[in-house]
Amino acid sequence: MKTALVLGGTRFFGVNLVESLLQKGVKVTIGTRGETTDSFGDRVDRIKLDRFDKASLMEETVGRAWDVVFDQICYASHDASIAIDAFKDKVQHYVFTSTLSVYGFLDHTCQEEDFDPYTYPISYVKSENVSYQEGKRQAEAVFFQHAPFSVTAVRIPIVLGEQDYTKRLLFHVDKVLHEEGIGLPNQEAEMNFISQQEAGAFLAWCGENRLNGPVNACANDSISLQDLIRLIEGVVDKKAKIMTTITDENASPYGVEQSWTMSNERATAWGYTFTNLQSWLPSLIQYLAKEKENIKLT
Template sequence: MKKVLVLGGTRFFGKRLVEQLINANYDVTIATRGLTKDDFGEKVKRIVFNRDNPNSMEQLAQQSWDVVYDNICYSPNEAKEIVNVLKGKVGRFVFTSTLAVYEECKNVIEDRFNPYTYPIQYGNREDYTYAEGKKLAEAILFQQADFPVVAVRFPVVIGENDYTERLLFHVKKIWNHQELVIKNLENEMTFITEEEAGEFLNWLSTNDVTGPINACSNDVITFNELIQICEEELGIKANIVDQGEKENQSPYDTYSHTYLSNQLAKDLGFKFSNVKDEIKKLIHSYQKNLVKK
């Protein structure tokens, strides 16, 4: 039975990952700050730890692990600490990274950002942007770890448990006939659902792929297509403008200049879904909650 450690696993796609691992009959331990309750019961073991406390981190090194998933590393200092703590203790390390490591590019493939040669700097999360923190974390993991590493570069993740509520933001604006600011309706995006993100991460526990890998659903969607889907499913015409108050600006504007190629993952055998169908289901779920209110 594989022993698996998940750093962060109580919400969103991390929770979906743990569910997949449990269903695969792995010996699963989740390590969190203990702030978010989970409903896994006796199906998992638990470690309460604090990444800012080296003594607390040492708990992770009391055992050896076949696979470690790190969903909550955002800085080079955090990456350096985990590399030191788990030295000689890990068969395989899966790091949750992001499409944000790439510069603006369409249908971007993995070699557009090379963490093996990226210059290393050290610092805490507050010292860097989200994108730069992830770049530097990747660089440290690939250049300094003594265990095999794979970095999963996700695009925008959507789902009912999305605590960022970015897709819900659009649904609410349209539902309430409010102005929605989108600078360019032709900008394109890729997505992945929380369920598929969990499935993909679990899939990585069954093979020996290493290095960076993109993971996204098959559809590339323009802003215009996304809004059209919302309009069709809600039965309401959106009020779209290209300039307006910041509070009405789409939170997807930041991510709509780059979209991923998932060809490498597909070549390795993973079958992705078509996300447009999933977006429609999600909009209906949001709509039911809005009607109740």
């Protein structure tokens, strides 16, 4: 992989993806609407385009070609379809960021074969007309059934990191710091996570190796919500107030009613070594707690 186009490389783990590619010596182009600044300077090329507009996507990439396209912002079959039309003669491999959500809630740890995009019925829709889960399922189906280039669909769980704009982990840290209630329907439910650094590095690795097919990516080990809260309690030295009555104000963004975990055995068998969740999660919680305390003091 000598050249790559990144769609969605200016925030959160898209930034980590670009950094990982640059570290590998890849010549990176970022496709962006130009509304978000980045810190890459002259280390990257830029194309101003609208990822969700077919005419823009095709016109702004005329005469260009890349070894790999990394697509962070594909949410439905419509998005996948226009990408195929735009890049069918311009790319050798496509890495699409998918999600654990394609599986739904199962009674076991999710394996790649639990959702089959090669046979899933396609309905051409835009993201605003379907759920997040169905949109990602449809996008995978279009890519694997119709793309003329090879495709990796990287299915990731919730991504954690210092630049997480969703602030879902920060929600829990903030509630414990301020001794406010956290609504959790099932404290014993377990979840997987991945760090923003590892998400970016793994995506780059998939492009480098041109892996074909869907693959799960998460840190080794899962954690129960109860143990996650205990980690936060240990860092901030306060006791959490867990509520079984769920309201709009106290509802945890991680408030699943049953365990929701995935296996990373396929990626491991392909040769990738994932981090252990406990090797970085406590330090991330410490960072968020310090940031929150600093904000409160100022």
